[in-house]
Amino acid sequence: MSLSGCKMAAAAEPGTELSGAQREPVLGAQPELGGSAAPLRPPEIAMRLESARRELSNRRKVLLRNLPEESSSQEIHELFKDYELKYCYVDRNKRTAFVTLQNGEQAQNAIRMFHQYSLRGKEISVQLQPTDALLCVTNLPTSFSSQEFEELVCAYGNVERCFLVYNEVTGHSKGYGFVEYMKKDSAAKARMELLGKQLGENTLFAQWMDVNQLTTDLVHSKCLCVDKLPNDYTDSEELMQMFSFKYKPVFCQFAEDEGCYVGGFAVIEYETAEQAEEVQEVTDGMTIRGKRVQVSYCAPGAPGRSTLAAFIAAQRMMRNNRKGLLPEPNPVQIMKSLNNPAMLQMLLQPQLCRRARKHVFGVSAGLPHLINTAVSPGFFHLNKVHQNSVLGNTSNLLLQNLSHLQLAQKQLIKIENIQTNSKPGLLGEPPPMLLQTVLGTRPIPSVSADLGNHGEAHTCK
Numbered sequence: 001m002s003l004s005g006c007k008m009a010a011a012a013e014p015g016t017e018l019s020g021a022q023r024e025p026v027l028g029a030q031p032e033l034g035g036s037a038a039p040l041r042p043p044e045i046a047m048r049l050e051s052a053r054r055e056l057s058n059r060r061k062v063l064l065r066n067l068p069e070e071s072s073s074q075e076i077h078e079l080f081k082d083y084e085l086k087y088c089y090v091d092r093n094k095r096t097a098f099v100t101l102q103n104g105e106q107a108q109n110a111i112r113m114f115h116q117y118s119l120r121g122k123e124i125s126v127q128l129q130p131t132d133a134l135l136c137v138t139n140l141p142t143s144f145s146s147q148e149f150e151e152l153v154c155a156y157g158n159v160e161r162c163f164l165v166y167n168e169v170t171g172h173s174k175g176y177g178f179v180e181y182m183k184k185d186s187a188a189k190a191r192m193e194l195l196g197k198q199l200g201e202n203t204l205f206a207q208w209m210d211v212n213q214l215t216t217d218l219v220h221s222k223c224l225c226v227d228k229l230p231n232d233y234t235d236s237e238e239l240m241q242m243f244s245f246k247y248k249p250v251f252c253q254f255a256e257d258e259g260c261y262v263g264g265f266a267v268i269e270y271e272t273a274e275q276a277e278e279v280q281e282v283t284d285g286m287t288i289r290g291k292r293v294q295v296s297y298c299a300p301g302a303p304g305r306s307t308l309a310a311f312i313a314a315q316r317m318m319r320n321n322r323k324g325l326l327p328e329p330n331p332v333q334i335m336k337s338l339n340n341p342a343m344l345q346m347l348l349q350p351q352l353c354r355r356a357r358k359h360v361f362g363v364s365a366g367l368p369h370l371i372n373t374a375v376s377p378g379f380f381h382l383n384k385v386h387q388n389s390v391l392g393n394t395s396n397l398l399l400q401n402l403s404h405l406q407l408a409q410k411q412l413i414k415i416e417n418i419q420t421n422s423k424p425g426l427l428g429e430p431p432p433m434l435l436q437t438v439l440g441t442r443p444i445p446s447v448s449a450d451l452g453n454h455g456e457a458h459t460c461k
Contacts, residue, residue, distance in 0.1 A: 037142060037172045045171030051146065055163035056178075056219060058104040059211075060086075061129040062111060064097040068120040071095065079119065083110055098129060131180055133160075133187035134209045136299040137194055138176040139202050139225070140164075153179040156193060157186025165219055165300075167277060174277075175296050176221070178214060195314055201294070203227075205314055213301035220273035223251075223298035223307045224280055227265040230291050243268050243283065247275040251304030257312050267311060269304030 040048075064076070073090050076097050080088075087100035101107045107128065115126040140149065146164050153162050162179040166172060181187040187208075194206040226239070233239075240252045251269035270276045276297070284295040298307045 040171045048166050048171045052163045052166055055161050058161045059128050060101045060104050060107045062099050062107050062126055063129045065125040066122055067095040067097060067124055068122045131211050133181040133184045134211050135179050135187055135191055135206050136176060136209045138205045138299055139296045140175045140177060141199055141202050142173045142175045144173060149177050153190060156190035158182040195317060207299055207310055218301055221297040221300035222273050222276050223267055223269045223304050224276055225265060225267055225296050225298050227294045229264055229293055230289050231264055233289060239266060243279060246278060253308060255308060255312050267298060267304050267308040
């Protein structure tokens with residue numbers, strides 16, 4: 001198999017087959033016949049672990065700082081003449097260089113050799129490049145091979161490195177892996193596409209990872225996600241008891257969003273990764289109140305509470321993606337679209353649709369910050385055709401006064417014209433002022449062209 005832009009795994013292990021071993025019972029839960037991966041031979045275990053360790057340490061990009069003035073790529077090539085350079089870029093203004101070597105071993109050797117090395121009288125700094133394109137993909141099928149994982153993640157861009165995490169004793173996949181892309185936009189695309197992707201009965205999760213947490217000691221997770229729980233199951237004491245049959249968790253909580261019970265899954269954290277492994281092997285596939293649950297590993301590094309928050313945010317994003325929802329419209333976008341019914345419909349349709357369904361993880365069903373309960377019918381005084389095409393029967397629930405809207409829109413144009421020549425971010429966006437004007441709760445302030453050198457707006461009393 002040949003994958004463009006991707007490195008082939010050192011050895012692609014065959015998929016494992018399931019045997020009909022019965023699971024150990026866990027307190028009040030009812031065990032089911034589940035799947036236990038077939039045992040591996042010691043050489044195969046060693047091969048998998050070595051391959052994963054090699055990829056874990058395969059950070060081959062180094063950053064050089066404090067270079068002498070007028071340094072060139074030729075000078076860097078000469079400095080690294082005993083190494084195989086794959087890429088070299090010198091930023092003369094910042095006196096830095098980005099170098100990609102053959103592999104992680106060469107990168108570590110170069111750091112030991114040239115960190116604090118004197119180059120034309122300048123003591124240079126050499127260290128691994130930071131990365132913001134690292135993802136952890138969890139809830140993979142445990143039968144997934146390293147080659148299948150590579151094929152999965154390579155679909156979204158050129159990959160710098162990727163590997164699965166294995167049980168150090170059995171050599172079986174733990175159902176999660178890491179991928180680092182060469183570009184952040186590839187990682188962002190992969191995260192959006194992989195989040196909620198179905199692989200058989202598994203729903204994938206993908207989240208950003210801090211590269212400093214990707215070490216031999218931290219690569220194994222202490223947290224478990226208990227998924228596919230009955231939606232009405234809220235007995236936290238019973239859940240804690242079920243998962244304390246051998247080790248007592250340090251954290252055990254159902255998913256809640258803004259204090260409201262979400263249901264369906266929980267996160268449990270143990271003191272060590274070894275404890276989590278033992279519990280996961282026994283509890284995955286057990287039944288709770290007649291429903292078979294899935295127990296998988298969370299991304300490592302973060303404590304249970306932070307992990308739960310990340311899962312809730314991911315669930316909300318997955319739900320919105322499945323429904324095809326657009327991001328929350330910026331009030332400025334709404335103002336700009338008053339004369340474009342089609343654009344206004346696109347911006348407001350997600351919020352209007354939300355009124356007809358239940359809350360999604362605590363998100364309000366109404367139009368956030370837009371609806372005034374005292375507003376009388378009459379939306380923009382648009383003709384009936386435009387009202388129906390834009391908002392249908394809900395048009396009488398929104399903004400009241402066309403003259404206020406038009407003035408606010410003109411005001412926005414004035415502010416933006418002034419802001420064009422100002423430093424970004426200092427003036428700030430005007431939505432609160434505009435919306436108060438729209439709703440008639442404050443007069444439209446006059447805008448002075450004299451905003452000062454830093455683009456600061458006047459203060460409204």
